[in-house]
Amino acid sequence: QVQLVESGGGLVQAGGSLRLSCAASGRTLSNYAMGWFRQAPGKEREFVAADMWSGGNTAYADSVKGRFTISRDIFKNTVFLQMNSLEPEDTAVYYCAADLKPLIPSRSPRLYDYWGQGTQVTVSS
Secondary structure, three states, rough: EEEEEEOOOOEEOOOEEEEEEEEEEOOOOOOOEEEEEEEEOOOOOOEEEEEOOOOOEEOOOOOOOOOOEEEOOOOEEEEEEOOOOOHHHHEEEEEEEEOOOOOOOOOOHHHHHHHEEOEEEEEEO
């Protein structure tokens, strides 16, 4: 069993930055893929970024490429999402997720096995 807890969300003005954290417990996440997804009101959950826990294979949604960066602290069993140049369109609940049997960092939420509870990010114009 894996528990994921997100933190770091909040209210920020357009152009600002936030850093989300996802702390994992219950199992060491080596060989897993970690993903970030988001869901805005009335919309489906969408892929944001994903990375193999071992590093070296990262994927980003086109809408965030160049602005967001996924990273991890292996010793703290934590994955991060650094979000820069935030736009009102980035407003959503952000979720982290773990894929226990990844071939590649997947963009499909259906392939992820564990999810956090989400953290709200609101970007004002």
